[in-house]
Amino acid sequence: MFKTNKDMPPCAMSLADMSHNKTGSWRTFKPVLDENKCIKCFICWKFCPENSIDIENDMPKINYDYCKGCGICSNECPKKCIEMVEE
Amino acid sequence: MKKVVTGNYAASYGAKVSRAEVVAAYPITPQTQIVEKIASFVANNEMDAEYIKVESEHSAMAACVGASAAGCRAYTATSAQGLALMHEMLHWAANARLPVVMANVNRAMGPPWTVWTDQNDSLSQRDTGWLQFYCENSQEVFDTTIQAYKICEKIGLPGMLVLDAFILSHTSEPVEIYDQDRIDKFLPKYNPRYKLEPSETHAFGGLTTPEWYYELRYKIQSAMDEGLKEIESVGKDFGKMFGRKYGLIEKYRCDDIDTLLVMSGSTASTGKEVIDRLRDNGERIGLARMRVFRPFPKQEMRKLAEDVNKIIVIDRNISFGNEGIFFSELKSALYNENTDIPVYGFIAGLGGRDITMKDIEGMIKKADGKPKDIIWWGLK
Amino acid sequence: MKLTIPGEELMGHGNLSCQGCGGSLAMRYALKALGRDTIAVIPACCWSIIDGPFPYSCLKIPVFHTAFETAASAASGVSAAMKIKGKKTTVLAWAGDGGTFDIGIQALSGAAERGDNIIYICYDNEAYMNTGIQRSSATPYGAWTTTTPAKKFKSAPKKNMVEIMVAHKIPYTATACIAYPEDFIKKIKKAKGFQGTKYIQVLAPCPTGWRYDPAKTIELSKMAVESGIYPLYEVENGIYKISRKAKNKTVKEYIKMQGRFSHLTGEVIDEMQKNVDKEWELLIRKEEFYGHTKE
């Protein structure tokens, strides 16, 4: 972001968010949603610590750019329709 | 308007007229009156400030830091043990580039318990990134509070003004309190470019790797360099506005001299009396009163040293295992310029022992021959 | 389908928490409850890292990173600044259990006694996790940490910080748990309605430090509440109210899911169960007693 100290703010101050940090690369297992079985309770969305399950067209959509693969969504899904698949 | 006030009250009035918005402080002898007075100002609506009666000095500085980060002018006052307890947060204030201003009443460190003056409390905070002003009298305490805000807010560093326990803190002197409108003109409202502000969402002070930490420290040093100029120009402007001019070093009768005496704080007043007496006897001696210790006025000191052939430093402090601190710093400023004149370092007055005219004259007389690294004056 | 918690996300992507971090979830929920007009003060804790390195931050609110023991005192300063500026911005002190129960307790007690207008949320992962799982005074009896090795596991009970805060007679104190985000969010919103210091302690399990599969974070958190080990309750102006009455799981079921308790024998576990039952009983009595005094 900076070339020299002259480009920097006077103190350590954030100037951008963390979206450049694609934490999806940390994953070893990947959650895969079976949309046919999903009852749209959005419990997976609610319990995602990465805020990486979006809601699109009334359906949970896993954001693999940031999903760290913790498996909470799969564990909490009442219909067991999110499977953890090895990457 | 002139008011007869103690050094402590001069500090309280300084905070008031500077319109400090958040005060967070904890009592300690001999600083207590500063905060008592501010408490009464706030209670009587004479001062529009939030006074947080914190439960410790560590919290006092943390609260000042928080308030300053949120864009307020913050003030505190302390002494000795209290200043030592603040240490971690002194770094925080400076490294976060927050222009908090505080008064520190110079009191010797315990144990043993003591309440009398020396400079080891403030000088122990030398490397925290705070500007340090050593005041000689109550007027200077008042004036420097106003100037410190102006300087510190310009360069983005905190500033500490220092006054001697009792000799200054509890001694009443007439102090001129200027009109508030003129002070407001000199010191406008604090409005930093960056602050804690929901519409801007910056995070301050997050984890910083070796990639940029180093540059941030360079920026503090640059700000200190800027501070040297700022102290002079603000001191000059202050003189134009209020009739009292200030700088980095006060040169007292330093024209046409061969010996320079270096002192700081209220004892410099005694030093001036001695200089007067010696000058009347035809001796060519003058006094440099170190008003500012950080940033250290190297160039000024070198210039003074050029025209003399002997320097005598009286330190009311000691860096254990080395020597007097002003003495050390002064010598190191001269070294790279090959200024090869004898510098004599005296330790005197620790823990509030009087430094009398006779003592000062004695030290001047003793400064002869090959200089020693340390001379304990008046040791029993 | 209607969402049971607010949809707005003020914790952005790419944070640095471990997989399955309870502290990360806690922050996500807290900001949903508080909204954009909030300033956070964060002392040394996992969240000093999770937020992201300079010049980045994953949070969409202003943050002041401060020294370990100064969450409350720095927040007091920010709060005073808001007051003098006439702003209604919520000041959130967000600290770990170490920063709250241990090194920051003095500053917190000071702020609470003065009634400084802040919401203090302690995300409780029951140890110093940032520095690599050392015991804190929030670590429960029996637990392994790197400074309480299995052979000499933690022999002191968890400090009852919630009751310490209640004893300050602040307007609102509550416990919460990340497995019950609706309850947590409701409590934060309620806290926002009070003037003075509000304290919420949210259980936020740490898979790394507690030694369990990250996928189990919510399941385990629920178990902590359902076993009565971490009861959910609130104390509003001195009146106790238990948020979840059911106590239908055992200590044994809870601790067998976690590596940090794997060294414990049946006897010790029985002792722990007795203590939990006693504390639960006491809480019910408090609710009854203060409920009566209300009438």
Ligand SMILES: Cc1ncc(C[n+]2csc(CCOP(=O)(O)OP(=O)(O)O)c2C)c(N)n1
């Ligand atoms: C004065 C001081 N002592 C020690 C530390 C080192 N330190 C940083 S975070 C931390 C532990 C934090 O524990 P907790 O508050 O529970 O937060 P967690 O890391 O678990 O999120 C310690 C000991 C420090 N930063 N400052």
Ligand SMILES: [Mg+2]
């Ligand atoms: Mg912790």
